Amino acid sequence: MKKIIYVVLFTFVICLAACTNNETVKKNMNDTKNTIDTEKESSSNIKKVLTKEDYKNLKVNELGEIPVIMYHGLVDENPPTPYQRRREDFKNDLQYLYDNKYRLISMKDFTTHNISVEAGCTPVVLTFDDGEPTDFSLIKKDGKLVLTPDCAVDILEKFNEEHPNFGKTATFYINGGKSQFEGAGTYAERLKYLVDNGYEIGNHTYSHKELSKLDATKLQEEIGKLVLEVNEELPNYTVDTLTYPFGIRPKTDELKAFIKEGSYSGKKYTNVIAFREGPSMPKMLPTIHKSYDMYNAPRLRGASNDKNGADLWGYLKKYRKKPELRYISDGDDSTIVIPKNEEQNLAENKIKDKKVIIY
Ligand SMILES: [Zn+2]
Known part of the structure; x- marks a missing residue:
C-alpha cells in the first residue's frame, strides 16, 4: 500500500x-x-483563434440578446416606488450576473457594437436615471472627495475589486439644474469623478418633462440645454445618448426627428440612441440587429416583480430556460460571429470594419 x-x-x-x-x-x-x-x-x-467547433461548443451568437438594465436609486428597506431597488437586491443582481457569465460593457461600446467580453460571455449594460445620490455621490473624508459608502458606484467599485473581469462601467442619465448627485464636491467635480473612473453621462433632458407634450422649440431646449450645461463643466465631453423621461416619446415623426438631432442656443446636438423605460420590444437585441430601433430602444427595470416578466428578473429567468436567446461572445471584438439561422437578421450597414463569420 x-x-x-x-x-x-x-x-x-x-x-x-x-x-x-x-x-x-x-x-x-x-x-x-x-x-x-x-x-x-x-x-x-496571444489571441486564441476559435474554430467552428469552438463556436458550436460555446454556442456563440453575436446577434443574441443583450440586457440593458435601468435603475433609479437604491434604498435599504422596501422601495417606496417600483423604480427603486433595495441595496441587497442590487448586490444580488450583480452577483447573479457575474456568476452566470454576464459582463459589463459601456454604453458607447453597446451603441457602436464594439463588444469586448470573454468568449462564452454575454454583455450587459447598466443605466441609472435621475441623478440620484444613492446611485452616485461623494463625501469629504480627510479633505479628500470619496464615494458615499454603499452608493451604487461604491458597490460597483468594490464588486470589481473582487471580480475584476466583471467590468466596471455604467451610464448616468441626468437632468439639469446642477443639483444632481447631491453631496460633497462641486457639480464639475462630481461629473469629472464619474468620467475619470470609467462611467458615462447621458441626457435625461433638462427638466424631466413628458416629451409628448412639447413643441419643436421646447423639445430642442429640453435636450440641448442639458448638453450645454454638462459641457460648461466638462467642455470636451460628448453627451449623445438619451433616456426619455417617463419613457414617453414625442408624438409625431416630425417631432421625433429632434431626438436624433437639433439645436439649442446656436449649438447643435446629436443623439445616437434613445431608450424607453421598459422592454418596448420583446427582445433586448444588439444594435447590429436589423430589427433594432435606435430611438425606441428597450431597457429592463432592475426589478423582479413584473407580473408579465417584463423586468430584469423576468428576462434573467427566461434566459436561464432558453440560454440560446443570449448574445454569446467569441471573445474577439474584431469579428461578428453568428449562427447560420441568424444570417438574415444582421444590419449590413452597421458592420463597419468587423469581419462577419457565419457558421
Ligand atoms: Zn426619470
Whole structure:
C-alpha cells in the first residue's frame, strides 16, 4: 500500500516539475519573441483563434440578446416606488450576473457594437436615471472627495475589486439644474469623478418633462440645454445618448426627428440612441440587429416583480430556460460571429470594419 502511494506521489512530483519547467521555458520563449515581434504581432499571438467547433461548443451568437438594465436609486428597506431597488437586491443582481457569465460593457461600446467580453460571455449594460445620490455621490473624508459608502458606484467599485473581469462601467442619465448627485464636491467635480473612473453621462433632458407634450422649440431646449450645461463643466465631453423621461416619446415623426438631432442656443446636438423605460420590444437585441430601433430602444427595470416578466428578473429567468436567446461572445471584438439561422437578421450597414463569420 505504502509503495503505491510513493509511486503515485513520485509521479505527481515529476509531473509538477515537468509542467513548471515547461511553463518557464514557454515564458522565456515568449519574452524573447516579444522583443523581436512588433506590438501588433505579439498581441495576435496571444489571441486564441476559435474554430467552428469552438463556436458550436460555446454556442456563440453575436446577434443574441443583450440586457440593458435601468435603475433609479437604491434604498435599504422596501422601495417606496417600483423604480427603486433595495441595496441587497442590487448586490444580488450583480452577483447573479457575474456568476452566470454576464459582463459589463459601456454604453458607447453597446451603441457602436464594439463588444469586448470573454468568449462564452454575454454583455450587459447598466443605466441609472435621475441623478440620484444613492446611485452616485461623494463625501469629504480627510479633505479628500470619496464615494458615499454603499452608493451604487461604491458597490460597483468594490464588486470589481473582487471580480475584476466583471467590468466596471455604467451610464448616468441626468437632468439639469446642477443639483444632481447631491453631496460633497462641486457639480464639475462630481461629473469629472464619474468620467475619470470609467462611467458615462447621458441626457435625461433638462427638466424631466413628458416629451409628448412639447413643441419643436421646447423639445430642442429640453435636450440641448442639458448638453450645454454638462459641457460648461466638462467642455470636451460628448453627451449623445438619451433616456426619455417617463419613457414617453414625442408624438409625431416630425417631432421625433429632434431626438436624433437639433439645436439649442446656436449649438447643435446629436443623439445616437434613445431608450424607453421598459422592454418596448420583446427582445433586448444588439444594435447590429436589423430589427433594432435606435430611438425606441428597450431597457429592463432592475426589478423582479413584473407580473408579465417584463423586468430584469423576468428576462434573467427566461434566459436561464432558453440560454440560446443570449448574445454569446467569441471573445474577439474584431469579428461578428453568428449562427447560420441568424444570417438574415444582421444590419449590413452597421458592420463597419468587423469581419462577419457565419457558421
Ligand atoms: Zn426619470
